[in-house]
Amino acid sequence: MRAALVTEYxxxxxxxxxxxxxxxxxxxxxxxxxxxxxxxxxxxxxxGPTPGGGEQPDLTPEAVVRTVYTIAVTFGYVFPVVxxxxxxTTEFRHQTITPTLLAExxxxxxxxxxLVAGLVIGVVFGTxxxxxxxxxxxxVLAALxxxxxxxxxxxxxxxxLSALALAMWSVVGVALGTVLxxxxxxxxxxxxxxxxxxxxLRVVLALTSWxxxxxxxxxxxxxxxxSGGSFYAEAGMASLLDWWQGLLVLVAYALVLVVIGRATxxxxxxx
Numbered sequence: 001m002r003a004a005l006v007t008e009y010x011x012x013x014x015x016x017x018x019x020x021x022x023x024x025x026x027x028x029x030x031x032x033x034x035x036x037x038x039x040x041x042x043x044x045x046x047x048g049p050t051p052g053g054g055e056q057p058d059l060t061p062e063a064v065v066r067t068v069y070t071i072a073v074t075f076g077y078v079f080p081v082v083x084x085x086x087x088x089t090t091e092f093r094h095q096t097i098t099p100t101l102l103a104e105x106x107x108x109x110x111x112x113x114x115l116v117a118g119l120v121i122g123v124v125f126g127t128x129x130x131x132x133x134x135x136x137x138x139x140v141l142a143a144l145x146x147x148x149x150x151x152x153x154x155x156x157x158x159x160x161l162s163a164l165a166l167a168m169w170s171v172v173g174v175a176l177g178t179v180l181x182x183x184x185x186x187x188x189x190x191x192x193x194x195x196x197x198x199x200x201l202r203v204v205l206a207l208t209s210w211x212x213x214x215x216x217x218x219x220x221x222x223x224x225x226x227s228g229g230s231f232y233a234e235a236g237m238a239s240l241l242d243w244w245q246g247l248l249v250l251v252a253y254a255l256v257l258v259v260i261g262r263a264t265x266x267x268x269x270x271x
Contacts, residue, residue: 004104004113011096012087012121022125025079026132029072033133036071036231037140040064063234065149066158068137070229072129073162077169077223078194080125084118084173085190089183097270107266111258114174122170126163134159158228161243165226168250172219175254178261194220206237216241222249 012018040059059067091097104110138148149155173190180186198220205211215221216239224230224238225246232238241249 001109001113004109005116007100007103008087008110008113008117009120011091012083012117015090017086017090018083018121021079021083022128025076025125025129028079029076029129029133030136032075033068033071033136034140037064037068037137037146038144040067041141041144041146059234061147062149064146065137065141065155066229067231067234068141069130069134069155069158070162070224070227071137071231072133073165073223073227073229074220074231076129076133077166077220078191079129080122080166080170081173081176081194082187082190083121083125084170084175085177085180085186086183087114087118087121087174088177089181089186092181093183101270108262111178111262111266114178115171115254115258118170118174119167122167123163125170126166129166130159130163133162162227162229164247165223165250168226168247168254169223172250172254172257175257175261178265179257181265202232202238206232212237212239215239217249219250219253222246222253226250 041064091100100110101107104113134150138150141148176190177186180189198218202215202218202221205215216225221230221232221238222241223246224233225241226243228240228243230238230240233240240246
């Protein structure tokens, strides 16, 4: 198992793709965090009409900080999930999966090693994204004369849980890659779902009396629940589960995908 873990980890970090995506994520998170910190403190922040027709109260300083510091979990989770998926699909694209299984014929061991390696790289992405987001957001808030709450233990708890949520997204990506092994298809599906399908679905569900509860079990909403902050929740378009419930939902998504992948992709003959 140790040899398989080291091998899978090296497959990820010895390529340029992971750090290229990391740099793109850093730039994207700096822009989003800076803009959100500025926008949420202008003219009452995100207060205004809700999808249901009610009036959303202005954000409190605590809510502004919570929204800004967790924005990576809301909009940036596409990066760790893509990295996780590519750790599997790249092997099938370049046919390196064949020597991998020749070196370690126990396919369950290979699969577990990929999941653990994905979690490790996910921790890297999660930590960097959270620190960059909080650093940029806090800098903008401080420049505007707004409180940053960086001296509060609750703030650091939120940041730690945000990093955990993003790390779990990498594991979900690995699990999805075992089911959808075509690299182009996997990337298209992930980007379409994370950046369009789920956001639109959450807004539509927010228009109904029962939709918010259903939407809280969607993957993106579950990740936000882990961090304890959400742009959608603060805007009155969503409700969040408890952090541990959100974590269980993400783990459940990963487990279901892994079981499917083990019963299909990692069961049939691979040459």
